[in-house]
Amino acid sequence: MTQDINFMTKTKALIDNLKSVCANYGLGNDGNEFKIITQVFLYKFLNDKFRYAVKQEMPALNDAENFSEALHNLSEDEYQFLVASLDPNIPRLRPQHLISHLFTIQNDSDFGKTFDDTLRQVSVENAEVFSVKSFSGAKDSLFDDLTQFISDSSQRDAFAKALINKLFEFSFEEMFEQKYDFFATIFEYLIKDYNTDSGGKYAEYYTPHAVARIMAQIMVPEPVKSAKVYDPSAGSGTLLMSIAHEIGEENCTIYSEDISQKSSNMLRLNLVLNNLTHSIPNIIKTNTIAQPTYLDTKFDFIVSNPPFKLDFSDFHADLDKDAFKKRFFAGIPNIPKSKKESMAIYLLFIQHIMFSLSDTGKAAIVVPTGFITAQSGIEKKIRERLITNGWLRGVVSMPSNIFASTGTNVSVLFLDKKADSEHIVLMDASKLGETVKEGKNQRTVLTPTEENRIIETFNAKQAVPDLAVVVTKEQVIEKNYSFSAGQYFEVKIEYVDITAEEFAEIMNGFESRLQKLFAEGNALDEEIQEQLKSLRYE
Incomplete structure (x- = not known):
């Protein structure tokens, strides 16, 4: 040591x-x-x-x-x-x-x-x-x-x-x-000192290690051999390194796409340092959405922390090609008249990932938490398809401010082509974590104990009060395809045994306090009226 x-x-x-x-x-x-x-x-x-x-x-x-x-x-x-x-x-x-x-x-x-x-x-x-x-x-x-x-x-x-x-x-x-x-x-x-996106459209350079570890350990609960691992918005490769370590560098080949030359260079260095040099030829600098290199390749594991919002109006028309119809099954976000930078490009990445999974493929995707409850639109169509196909393994909603780069609340979708639709795990981890100050910003950090609790609870398909529920495909459909754990938690009503006399006494107490409050309110009203009269005569 x-x-x-x-x-x-x-x-x-x-x-x-x-x-x-x-x-x-x-x-x-x-x-x-x-x-x-x-x-x-x-x-x-x-x-x-x-x-x-x-x-x-x-x-x-x-x-x-x-x-x-x-x-x-x-x-x-x-x-x-x-x-x-x-x-x-x-x-x-x-x-x-x-x-x-x-x-x-x-x-x-x-x-x-x-x-x-x-x-x-x-x-x-x-x-x-x-x-x-x-x-x-x-x-x-x-x-x-x-x-x-x-x-x-x-x-x-x-x-x-x-x-x-x-x-x-x-x-x-x-x-x-x-x-x-x-x-x-x-x-x-x-x-x-260089971990900022200086103009690259997609590069999301830094995913907290706690999130990366949770994603990897939930995705790889048992040994894996000869796996193809992919990130369509790789940034510097934090998610890829984490899952590669979990699988074993000798047991996987890494594939990645990202539009940023800077992030591609960072990823290359990361691969060299982490004994994954054999995967460097698979790093592609490209626009994953409009010019995908691996469109005909299917992957065993996909991890992604895609950009949530981005102006992609300049290549919006290119996405309507016949070759992309099957890939973007739920649709392509419209171009708004103003605030084009708010276009929800992450919805295209989710669809791209679903299209890119092998027959036994698994994926973990960071999404804005609003996605899991949206009542209509592309978000709803994607959730319906995941449930209909039986691909949803579960969701973990993370604490706010867990990402230093965004104040948006995030959740992680876990997809699995062989998921158990009778035991979908929905977890609300938003109350976990400790607040730390980083410069002028505050960030939430999960403790190692909390990380392990999330991973073990999820992998065990365990229901825990106020943390996780285990639901069926039918229950999700009944809740209008909501993936939010909070909508499935049981409402707790505490019952206390009291006598009729004790109940009457409590009610009398409420009544007395209400009468007193009404009296104080009337007195105050009369005082205000008197002051208004005096002002009028002046």
Whole structure:
């Protein structure tokens, strides 16, 4: 545990040091700082991952005084044989691509250009595994020419040297040896200053870990093998990482779509840190609603925290294609004359998810709580279809302010193509949680005990007074397809045994108090009338 904390401290220190370098060269809080920090960190991680894998495959290199030189001394055939024996998810680096090599040549002229050229070569040679694709099939570059963000060209060599010196200070290799599992925390620390949506339409970068864990542990109550897992509005991948850990990284393949390049890059880094590199080719930067890549693919597990409201009037007409008729069975929200930004795009995501489930598929979707009781419209049609098809496993209504990014009350829909329609769990967890202050905002945080209570109650299909009810498909239909637990709670009437004399005494007490209140009211009325008369005569 002490070693775990030690590595965590060192890793956070590396991130802080990289930010200091950016600040020293005028890039603190600059729009490009995010690219520099995340890409340099990724380069460091890939460098150390390669070194670790090569030493495992060729133990003789463990004793080499200069690893990059020893690698350089291999013949081309030996190098190719070594690289071919590595796991496909391990990056392929040349000796001249290593940080240790760059460290030794940092005083050469044009070092900034050498640094950029190195990252570009790493990008090209690893594009097949590590690139994010767009809807058109074009692949992005893993790394940018980072020194070009320094406007003063005379400072670029010094900037590159400063970065390399920070990267050289410690290695991740021992972490791979011990299989430490704290990279989710490291990822959050890495992106915490950049975790806002700066123009991306869909990216919902942060889902609270409590919500992500609840979704994953309710969806995966037992072991799973060879699962296809999908998020159509993936953001940085919090939900995907949570369910992948629950299933087991080796037992699932991740698929995702999101319109934001920034969030796609965050997700790629998250996959690398969480041993899911094999899924990077399945990250697609696209408009999931209008240009879905995976329209013909069906998934075993789907998680989503979609944007609730968004102006999609610019591609509204594209959604009326014949190819989409079956997908959007409940309809497409109309374009309002004003407040177009209030268009309920989440209703399209719910329908898209329903369309994308395999025959035994399961889904968990974050929705505004208003969805579960709306009396008409697309919301009602979707709920009717879920009940008619027998796909609703249950709903958990979360405490208010559980999301830092929205004050909207949210619920989580749990869908299952093989759901038990006689035991639908409706849970009202809105009264749980503790209020904490984060800056100027207040947020509700669930305790670990409360998380476990929600998960265990739901998975056990257990009715708990004032928390959860277990209802049948027929009961939901009787309640006009309401998914709100509160509408099914029994009204409690407490009966107290009293004598006729005690009852008469209580009623007399009520009567006396009422007479007194009436008398006080009459007196006050007379006083007001007298004051009005005196004002009139004045």
